[in-house]
Amino acid sequence: MPLRVADPDPGRLAQWCLRRLGSPPVEELFRTGHLSSVVGLRLVDGQEVVVKIRPHSPRIAACVDVQRRLFLAGYPCPRPLTDPAAFGHDVATAEELVPDGAMFPTSDAAVAFAEAYAWLVRLAPGPDEVATLDPPPSWAAWNQAGDMLWPQSEGTDLDLNQVSGAEWIDDAGRSARDRLRTGESEPVIGHCDWLAGNLRWSGDRLLVVHDWDSMVSDSEAVLVGFAAALYSTKSADRLASVDDTERFLAAYRAARGRTFSTDELERSWAAGVWTRANDAKYQYAVGGPVTSLVEDEARERLRRAGASSGKP
Incomplete structure (x- = not known):
C-alpha cells in the first residue's frame, strides 16, 4: 500500500x-x-x-x-x-472552500446526522451510473476474500491479521463479518466516514459535508450501520453509544419513510461493530489506547445484530 x-x-x-x-x-x-x-x-x-x-x-x-x-x-x-x-x-x-460552521447542530444530533445521511442517500446516483468505487477504504472493506478478517490499512504496511493479542477484537470483527455475509440487498451509494469532524452546521442547518473520497457502494443497511456507529453527539472524541446508534437508526428510517426488515436492522448493527472493531484493532496494533470499541459494548452491539460475540 x-x-x-x-x-x-x-x-x-x-x-x-x-x-x-x-x-x-x-x-x-x-x-x-x-x-x-x-x-x-x-x-x-x-x-x-x-x-x-x-x-x-x-x-x-x-x-x-x-x-x-x-x-x-x-x-x-x-x-x-x-x-x-x-x-x-x-x-x-x-x-x-466552504468555511466556518459548527461541528454539531444545536438540536438533537442523532436526528440531525441521520436526516443528513438520508438526504445524501436519496440524492446520490445509483452505483450503475458512475464508475467503480472499489476498492472501498479499509474501514468499510468488511468483505475480504476467504477467511481473511482485516483489510490492509491505508498509509501503513502493517498487516492486522498478523497482530496477535486483543482476541476479543478479532472475535467481534469476525462475528460481525459473518453476520453481514448472511444477507444482502441492492447496493446504494453513501458516505462511509460519517464522523462529526466531516460535517459542519449552521444552527440546525447542514452547512457542508466534507471528505468525498469516502464514497462507497454497499447495501443501504450496511452504510447506515457505519454512519450510526461512527457519528458523535457531543464530542468528536467520543463515538456513538449504543443508545445513540439506536436513535440514529430510528431517525434514519423515519427520514427515509421506510421500515427496515429484521435482517436489515441486524446487519446495520453488525456493520457498526465491524468498522469500529477494525479501528480498534489498528489502535491496539500501534500501541495506542483502544477507544473505538470496548468489549462489553461490542457484546451488546453483536446481540442486537443477532450475532454471537465468540465468547461463552
Whole structure:
C-alpha cells in the first residue's frame, strides 16, 4: 500500500493551480490532512479553494463524479473545480472552500446526522451510473476474500491479521463479518466516514459535508450501520453509544419513510461493530489506547445484530 503523501512543495502547488484553476495562489489559508495532504488557498483571482493530494486510485474519479452530481442536486457539499489530475506521483483535485460552521447542530444530533445521511442517500446516483468505487477504504472493506478478517490499512504496511493479542477484537470483527455475509440487498451509494469532524452546521442547518473520497457502494443497511456507529453527539472524541446508534437508526428510517426488515436492522448493527472493531484493532496494533470499541459494548452491539460475540 502507498504511504501517506508528503506535504506539497509550494512551487509545484502554484504551478498545478495555474494549470488547473487558471490562477496561482497568493496566500495559504491552512494545511492539514491525514492520509492525504489538504491545503486551503486564496488565489490571485480571489477564489478560495481546497487542493487535496493523495496516492492515485481509479476510484477517486468516481468519488469526484458523485460529489459533483450531489452538488448539482442541491446537497451541501463543496463544488468540485477539477477532475483528478497528476501531482508528481500522486493525484490532486480542487474544490471550493466552504468555511466556518459548527461541528454539531444545536438540536438533537442523532436526528440531525441521520436526516443528513438520508438526504445524501436519496440524492446520490445509483452505483450503475458512475464508475467503480472499489476498492472501498479499509474501514468499510468488511468483505475480504476467504477467511481473511482485516483489510490492509491505508498509509501503513502493517498487516492486522498478523497482530496477535486483543482476541476479543478479532472475535467481534469476525462475528460481525459473518453476520453481514448472511444477507444482502441492492447496493446504494453513501458516505462511509460519517464522523462529526466531516460535517459542519449552521444552527440546525447542514452547512457542508466534507471528505468525498469516502464514497462507497454497499447495501443501504450496511452504510447506515457505519454512519450510526461512527457519528458523535457531543464530542468528536467520543463515538456513538449504543443508545445513540439506536436513535440514529430510528431517525434514519423515519427520514427515509421506510421500515427496515429484521435482517436489515441486524446487519446495520453488525456493520457498526465491524468498522469500529477494525479501528480498534489498528489502535491496539500501534500501541495506542483502544477507544473505538470496548468489549462489553461490542457484546451488546453483536446481540442486537443477532450475532454471537465468540465468547461463552
